[in-house]
Amino acid sequence: MTTIREVAKRAGVSVATVSRVLNKKGYVSQETKERVLLAIEDLKYKPNDVARSLFKGKSKLIALLVPDIVNPFFPELARSVEDVCNAHGYTFVLCNTDNSMEKELSYITALQQKSVDGLIVVSSTLTKEHTEEIKVPIVSLDRTFSANVTTVKSNNRQGAKLAAEYLKSIGCKRIAHVTGPESASNTRERLKGFLDVVRNDDWFISDYIVTGNYNMLxxxxxxxxxxxxxxxxDGLFAGNDVMAVGALKVAEQLNVRVPDDLSIIGFDGITLGETTTPTLTTVAQPIYKMGSRAAELLIEQINDPSILKKTEELPVELIVRQSTRKKR
Amino acid sequence: MTTIREVAKRAGVSVATVSRVLNKKGYVSQETKERVLLAIEDLKYKPNDVARSLFKGKSKLIALLVPDIVNPFFPELARSVEDVCNAHGYTFVLCNTDNSMEKELSYITALQQKSVDGLIVVSSTLTKEHTEEIKVPIVSLDRTFSANVTTVKSNNRQGAKLAAEYLKSIGCKRIAHVTGPESASNTRERLKGFLDVVRNDDWFISDYIVTGNYNMLxxxxxxxxxxxxxxxxDGLFAGNDVMAVGALKVAEQLNVRVPDDLSIIGFDGITLGETTTPTLTTVAQPIYKMGSRAAELLIEQINDPSILKKTEELPVELIVRQSTRKKR
DNA sequence: AAATCATATGTAACGGGTTACATACACTGT
DNA sequence: ACAGTGTATGTAACCCGTTACATATGATTT
Structure with missing residues (x-):
């Protein structure tokens, strides 16, 4: 690795001058600048970011922690976070925490030790106490775990209501709900929305609510x-699209016809739902917007750590496709 | 951030002693060790990895670059790379290059400047020349671009042959092939395998080969x-599963029955293929094995940079599901 | 003519772990 | 009694880019 000192020597100037050229900061004469640039070119010099980070305490690095990289929702979310980070000159990396608190904390520690500038986390296991120990700007995405952490999420309760009401409106008389993991705040919100709609119906029994884990198996x-x-x-509201697709497969195995015998609604609005047969009716979250807002708020917070923490709740939208009976 | 010097002061020892305790290296008396450990605990001291990296030139960081994070093949691949990296004490991060050479090079530069210990890349745009400029250990995964870079891939040509032969064996008389991007080596290999089987058939015309881009749209x-x-x-071999699923949707739109009118085979063996209706017949790559071998070889190379570069080619397997006609 | 200022460049400290080298003491062996 | 060895700890240089501060020169102002 060539260092700034070698460049300085080659250009016949001091390291300070080279640094000034690199950072376009301070006075450098045109002629010196050219000589330095030439030396940089000749030696193929690339500044060592580690040394820069050490001095500045900043790394131009942002990480997104997701609980399950194999769930297509998260790659889609990551795409938008990535775009905003890149647009602002940050290097963006994605980390998979496997829904494990241990892996989550280990990533957070490792990234902090690398002077990561900010974190976006999708987490069910972090608590208020944990976040108070994290000194890096942090934004919670898709899930809430502390009022003291800026959060971007969608209106889960409203979305679940939309789903349950729609199932009723097409004539479903017995509606079930597969939830996500209880630890996730959005699971609880979606359940609430579902209960808002069905709680007082005669037919409703708690047996109709079963616990999933947001994954297919x-x-x-x-x-x-x-x-x-x-x-x-005759109606099923799945806590997310992946589980709804699982329901589709189960129905097929059990010879239950979708949507004639059973109407299924998912949640998320991922592309996967368009590839199944029948295609999936779903409560679509504004995935791109969620990711990009989270990234924007994080960058604001990096630039001004004293900024007020807040929660942004984005609207959801019911997308009717083929897995639900026709309205009439 | 507490520093090693504060810990040293608190424990009444020098920084060298604290460092020795931290790294379990060199002589430290039991009694001193305990005092240092206590001070670390009290001050909640976490060593600054940036400083450590600067001195050592190592970061315990490994990155995987993939061309399209939204294609489920890559998250599945990433899972296995991650497991091996974690098992060896490395922090693992995933980066999406969007099939763009510019983003790829920008990630590689940024990561090198952060003293990344090694890179695994899935790339169609890197060339031999580029890799010669990269001084970090690197492993190419899924695709080849230089004999001088350790590569882990599957037997694409053989897989394509399996697919084409199977289509013939079930009675297909006019078989087409949607390829990936021409820049990807595996596209070319799969095409070769396909041609091996159909080239000399009377019915075969080059019109039956169309170019896709490994994505659905x-x-x-x-x-x-x-x-x-x-x-x-009456037969279609898609260069990957995502495109095969696209074919499934197209057939549906055009009222072409699968598998009765058209048999479809994909390539990859991702979970997505099990969720469609009909489920997807595919040439499965050993995804987990590919990722884990790539990670293992990379770590070997990190530990001994003089190690010989080599290519490992893993076997593929035809998995027959519902998108192909029954043999009889 | 002296003071002021913009421009140009260099020196050295700094950030925080790591480690080569120096120092010191206790104990073993002869 | 002295060399040799193992144990224990400290000092300071080092990794490399950044920047506060010092220095110097020519131009402008009063």
């Missing part, structure tokens, strides 16, 4: 049990 | 054109 098992035990179910 | 357009122009096609 667990959801398929839970839904299989559910449908076998309660064949009267 | 481009593939759907290309396949729509193809099927409209050549309704006689």
């Amino acid at each position: 667990v959801a398929k098992e839970a839904i299989t049990d559910l449908l076998l035990k309660h064949p009267e179910i | 481009v593939a759907k357009e290309a396949i729509t054109d193809l099927l409209l122009k050549h309704p006689e096609i």
Whole structure:
């Protein structure tokens, strides 16, 4: 690795001058500047970011922590975070925490030790106490865990209401709900919205609510049990699209016709829902907007750490496709 | 941020002693060690990795660059790379290059400047010349671009042969192929394998080969054109699963029945192929193995940079599901 | 003519761990 | 009694880019 001192020597100037050229800061004569630039070129000099970070305490690095990289929702979310970070000159990296608090904390520690400038986390396991120990600007995305952390999420409760109401409106009489993990705040919000709509109906029993984990495998098992035990179910609201797709497959295996015998609604609005047969009716979150707002708010916070923490809640939208019966 | 000097002061020892305790290296008496550990605890001291990296020129960081994070193949690949990296004490991050040489080079530069210990890249745009300028250990995954870079890939040509032969064996008489981008080495290899099988057949015309881009959108357009122009096609080998799923959707739109009118085979073996209706027949790559071998070879190379570069080619396997006609 | 200022460049301290080298003491062996 | 060895700890240089501060020169102002 060539260093700034070698460049300085080659250009016949001091390291300060080279640094001034590099950072376009302070006075440098045109002629000297050219000589330095030439030396940089000749030696293929690339400044060492580690040394720069050490002095500045900044790294121009932003990381996004997601609980399950294999769930397509998160790559889609990552795309938008990435775009905003790049546009602002930050290097963006993605980390998978596997829904494990241990991995989450280990990433946060490792990244902090690398002077990461800011973190965006999608987490069900972090608590207020944890975040108070984190000295790096942080934004919570998709889930809430502390009022003291800037949060970007969608209106989960409203979305769940939309879903349940729509199922009712197309004539479903027995509606079930597969939830995400109880630890996730959006699971609880979506459940609330669902209950808002069905709680007072005669037919409603708590058996109709089963717990999934936002992934396909667990959801398929839970839904299989559910449908076998309660064949009267004619509507299903899944906590996310991946589980809804799982429901589609389960229905197929059990010879339950979708949407004729069973209407299914997912949540998220990921591309996957357009590739299934039937395509998936879903409560779409503004994925790109969520990611980009989170990134924008994080960068604001990096630039001014004293900025007020706030929660932004974005609207959701019901997208009707083929997995629900036609309205009439 | 507490520094090692504050810890030293608090424990009444020198920074060298604290460093020795931290790194479990050199002589430290039991009694001193305990005092230092206590001071670390009290001050919640976390060593600054940036300073450590600066001195050592190492960062315990490994990055994986993928061309399209939204293609589920890459998150699945990333999972295995991550596991191996974590098991060896490395922090693992994922970067999306969007198939753009510019983004790729910009990530590589940024990561090198951060003293990344090693890179795994899935790239169609890097050349031998580029890699010669990269001084960090590097492993190419899924695609080849220089004999001088350790590479882990699957047997693409053999896989394509399997696919084409299988389509023939179930009675397909007009078989088409949607390829990936021409710049990707695996596109060319898969095309070769396909041609190995069909080149000498009377029916074969070059019109049956259309270019996709490994993503759904481009593939759907290309396949729509193809099927409209050549309704006689009864077999389709897609260069990857995502495009095969696109083909499934196109067939549905055009009222072409799969598999009765058209048999479709994908390539990759991602989970997505199990969620479609019909489920996807595919040439499965050993995704987990590919990622983990790449990570292992990279770590070997980090530990011994003089190690010989080599290419590992892993076997593929045809998985027959519902998108192809039954053999009889 | 002296004071002031914009321009141009260099010196050296700094950020925070790491480690080569120096120092010191206790103990073993002869 | 002295060399040799293992144990324990400290000092300061080092990694490399940044920047406060010092110095110097020519131009402008009063």
